[in-house]
Amino acid sequence: MKRREFLKLAGAVSVAGCATPAPSKARVVVVGGGFGGATAAKYIRKWDPSIEVVLVERESAFVSCPISNLVLGGYSSLADISRNYDALRRHGVQVVRDEVTAIDAPKKTVRLARGGELAYERLIVSPGIDFNFGELQGYEAAMQAGSVLHAWKAGPQTAALRTQLEQMRDGGVYVLSIPMAPYRCPPGPYERASIVAAYFKQAKPRSKVLVLDANPDITSKAGLFKRAWSDLYPKIIEYRGNSRAVAVDGNARIVKLELDDVKGDVLNVVPPHRAADLAEKAGLITTNNRWCDVDWRTMESKAVKGVHVLGDATLSAPAMPKSASMANNHAKIAAAAVVELLNGRNPEPFKIINTCYSFVSPKEAIRVSSVHEWEPTQGTLVAVKGSGGVSAARSEAEGAYAWSWARTIWADSLA
Amino acid sequence: MVRTLALAGAVCLAPAAFGQDGTARNLASACAICHGTDGRAVTKEVTPLAGLPREHIAAQMRAFRDGQRPATVMHQLAKGYTDAQIDALAAWFSSQKR
Numbered sequence: 001m002k003r004r005e006f007l008k009l010a011g012a013v014s015v016a017g018c019a020t021p022a023p024s025k026a027r028v029v030v031v032g033g034g035f036g037g038a039t040a041a042k043y044i045r046k047w048d049p050s051i052e053v054v055l056v057e058r059e060s061a062f063v064s065c066p067i068s069n070l071v072l073g074g075y076s077s078l079a080d081i082s083r084n085y086d087a088l089r090r091h092g093v094q095v096v097r098d099e100v101t102a103i104d105a106p107k108k109t110v111r112l113a114r115g116g117e118l119a120y121e122r123l124i125v126s127p128g129i130d131f132n133f134g135e136l137q138g139y140e141a142a143m144q145a146g147s148v149l150h151a152w153k154a155g156p157q158t159a160a161l162r163t164q165l166e167q168m169r170d171g172g173v174y175v176l177s178i179p180m181a182p183y184r185c186p187p188g189p190y191e192r193a194s195i196v197a198a199y200f201k202q203a204k205p206r207s208k209v210l211v212l213d214a215n216p217d218i219t220s221k222a223g224l225f226k227r228a229w230s231d232l233y234p235k236i237i238e239y240r241g242n243s244r245a246v247a248v249d250g251n252a253r254i255v256k257l258e259l260d261d262v263k264g265d266v267l268n269v270v271p272p273h274r275a276a277d278l279a280e281k282a283g284l285i286t287t288n289n290r291w292c293d294v295d296w297r298t299m300e301s302k303a304v305k306g307v308h309v310l311g312d313a314t315l316s317a318p319a320m321p322k323s324a325s326m327a328n329n330h331a332k333i334a335a336a337a338v339v340e341l342l343n344g345r346n347p348e349p350f351k352i353i354n355t356c357y358s359f360v361s362p363k364e365a366i367r368v369s370s371v372h373e374w375e376p377t378q379g380t381l382v383a384v385k386g387s388g389g390v391s392a393a394r395s396e397a398e399g400a401y402a403w404s405w406a407r408t409i410w411a412d413s414l415a
Numbered sequence: 416m417v418r419t420l421a422l423a424g425a426v427c428l429a430p431a432a433f434g435q436d437g438t439a440r441n442l443a444s445a446c447a448i449c450h451g452t453d454g455r456a457v458t459k460e461v462t463p464l465a466g467l468p469r470e471h472i473a474a475q476m477r478a479f480r481d482g483q484r485p486a487t488v489m490h491q492l493a494k495g496y497t498d499a500q501i502d503a504l505a506a507w508f509s510s511q512k513r
Contacts, residue, residue, distance in 0.1 A: 043444070046452075325448050332444045336437065348438055351500070353445040353492060369488055371495025387495030391487065398487060404460035405449050411457045412447045 024052035026121035026342045029110055031100045031278065033057030035324040036126030036310030038088060039331035039413040040338075045091040048339040054118060055088065056110070058099040059155075062414055065185060066324050066357075067406050068154040072162050073195040074203075075362045081154060081406075087415035103282040105304045122338045124299075125284065126310040126327065127276035128153070129184055132290075135246075135272050142250025148267040152184060164266045165196060170204035175255055175264030177245040179272040180214040182291075184312045184322045187220035187368065189213070189270065191358035194225070197233040198361050209237045212255065212262060214244035220321070221358060221366050221390050228360035228394050245269055275313035284309055291315035296381045297349050297374060298337035299330055308334040317381040320372060325354045328413050349374030352381070354388075357402030364394045365402040439507035442500060446508075454508045469502075469509035476501045 025048070030041045033055055041055040062083045070076035085095040099113040103125075109117040131150065133140045142148040149164070151157040165174065174196055178189040193211050200207040218225050218239070229237045247256035248269055255262045255269055274280070274290035286293040286303050293315040294301055299308040311327035320326060329352035337347035351373040357365045370388035372381040391398050443454065446464070451457045454464030464472060478484035480493035480501075496504070 047440075328448055329445050332441065336441050336444075340437075348441065350441055351445065351495070353448065353495075355448060355488065355492075367488060369491050371492060373495075384495040387491060389491040395487075400460055401449075401487060404458040408451050408457050408461070409448045412452050 025050040027052040027054060027119065028122045028124060028338055028342075029053075029118050029120040030055045030124040030126065031110065032126035032128060032311075033059070033062060033085060033088075033095070034126055034128055034311065034327065035409070035413050036327035036331045037124065038062065038085075039328045040124045040126065040308075040310060040335050041093040042088055042091050042413070043332055043335035044338055045093055047335060048343065049092060051339065051342060052094070053092070054094045054096055054120075055085070056096050056098050056100050056112065056118070057085065058097065058113075060084070060097060062410075063154040063158075064324075064406065064410060065152075065154045065188070066409075067403075068151075068158050069188065069192045069195045070359060070362070071154075071158050072151070072165060072192065073199040073362065074162070074166075075195070075198075078155075078159060083410055083414045085414070100278060101281075103278075103304075103307065105282075105307055108306060121342060122306060122308065124308045124310065124331075124334055124338070125279065125282070125301075125313075126331070127278045127313050129273040129312050129322075130276045131271040132274055133271055136269065137247035137256075138250065139248045139269065139271060142248045142267075145250050147250030147253065148248050148269050150270045151268060152188075152270045152273075161266070161268060165199065168204070168207065168265050171206040172204070172265035173208045173210055173263070174200075174266045175210045175212060175262060175268065177212045177243075177255055177267075177269040178214055179270055180244065181219050182316055182322060183270065183273050185356070186321050186323075187225070187356060187358040190218055190220070190225045191360070192268075193237055193239075194228060194233070194358075194360040195362070197229075197236040200236055201233060205236075207236070209233070210262065210264065211237065211239045212243040212245060212257065213239065213241050216241045220356075221368050224366040224390060224394060225358075225360065228364075228366070232361055273312070275309075279309065279313050282307070284313075287315045296333070296379075298341075298347050299334035300337070308338065310334055317372065319370065319383045320381065321354060321356060321368075323354055323356050324409060325356060326352070328409055329353065331413075349376075350381075351384075355405060357398065357405055359399060359402060360394050363396045363399045365398040366391045366394045367398055367401070439503040443504055443507045446504070453511045455511070455513070463513065464508040465511035466513035467509055469505040472505035472508055473501055476505065 064081040102111040151161040284292045292309040310330040312322040340347040355369045371384040375382040456463035479489040
């Protein structure tokens with residue numbers, strides 16, 4: 001390519017930072033600015049700057065679920081785990097603070113809460129999760145009264161739960177109720193139990209962490225968590241498997257299980273999840289009234305053509321957790337596919353990596369990793385045989401890597 | 416030609432500059448969650464892959480995979496990649512600006 005030809009080509013497309021704006025090739029609308037949506041918006045612009053990208057996000061800032069358990073223990077702050085969307089704008093992403101209320105797939109438009117519609121050539125929806133509050137009698141009323149919290153979306157509930165833990169008397173009981181898998185962040189509840197226990201051990205040592213798990217056993221890194229609990233918090237954490245919460249009595253501070261009632265001072269009950277409300281409204285939910293099945297080569301919805309779904313809202317592929325690392329890598333599959341499709345080429349199957357760190361004390365962490373690739377006969381992503389695994393042991397080195405991973409994935413997704 | 420590409424990198428890349436090696440680019444993008452976008456590390460804990468010699472990256476990946484270089488995580492991840500994929504990753508990261 002000669003220089004003049006290059007400049008002509010560059011002038012023919014719209015590129016952030018280039019002097020002459022020109023008509024874009026196509027517009028992609030991305031709904032949701034979490035790990036999935038933000039990454040997709042950034043990487044589409046990075047991989048084809050001639051595509052116009054509009055990101056619709058209802059919050060003014062991103063707050064990270066990973067590391068938010070350290071905020072509960074007082075070892076980090078909401079400011080540490082929050083990022084604004086300015087850096088994405090520098091990639092030429094148009095960030096619109098609004099909420100998508102409806103998707104018209106045949107017309108290829110989304111409707112915005114503040115009025116008006118946005119047309120798209122391809123739509124990427126990374127809606128996250130919402131809760132099936134109906135499965136827990138009394139939950140919503142108790143939550144509105146502030147007597148039960150989930151804190152399973154980082155933000156105001158994280159701050160509220162931290163305050164409740166600080167105000168709890170020494171000798172009190174913190175109850176953490178975990179829903180049946182699949183849920184967002186499989187090791188997250190056990191990390192939370194560990195970090196709250198670390199805080200109790202230091203600040204109110206007669207207190208207890210009571211873990212009520214709907215699952216029969218710890219669902220992720222079980223050996224490493226059990227070892228940490230018996231070494232570090234033997235008199236603080238009590239774990240009960242097969243203990244599914246069915247109701248909450250906020251006034252009496254009681255979590256009702258199928259067979260008995262449990263009383264606590266701070267009630268942290270995480271309800272079962274499903275793909276968020278927008279996915280439901282848009283007809284993207286395909287499975288068990290909860291999750292969105294996708295073509296794992298492109299992340300395109302199996303229910304609605306031209307719409308790609310990312311992150312925790314998806315019907316997970318085998319052995320794939322609902323995690324930030326996965327949402328970020330789902331976004332790259334979708335970004336590459338959208339770029340290829342809008343350029344008249346065929347998307348290629350991907351290979352992606354999951355890595356999830358969990359703190360078991362303020363400084364020590366454990367990890368689980370896996371590599372996932374397209375398997376044509378099964379028609380899905382599968383874990384590559386012989387790859388992946390967990391930490392050899394908890395360590396401060398893994399803790400340093402955990403912070404490194406967090407800062408890096410925040411930057412890879414949002415900066 | 417060389418000058419054109421350098422200019423393209425400095426100003427703004429046109430889509431035509433991508434695509435030829437999309438597979439390596441896509442493979443490499445998964446590493447960014449720990450190693451940073453395009454292998455440009457944002458913390459001191461991880462190796463900045465961008466601009467490292469390709470032979471070095473490929474040799475280290477094989478050493479992780481074959482258990483010759485101890486690691487906390489890379490020995491588990493390297494086992495997920497074929498020789499051809501390791502070479503493609505090494506070539507792609509070595510061609511990135513530091």
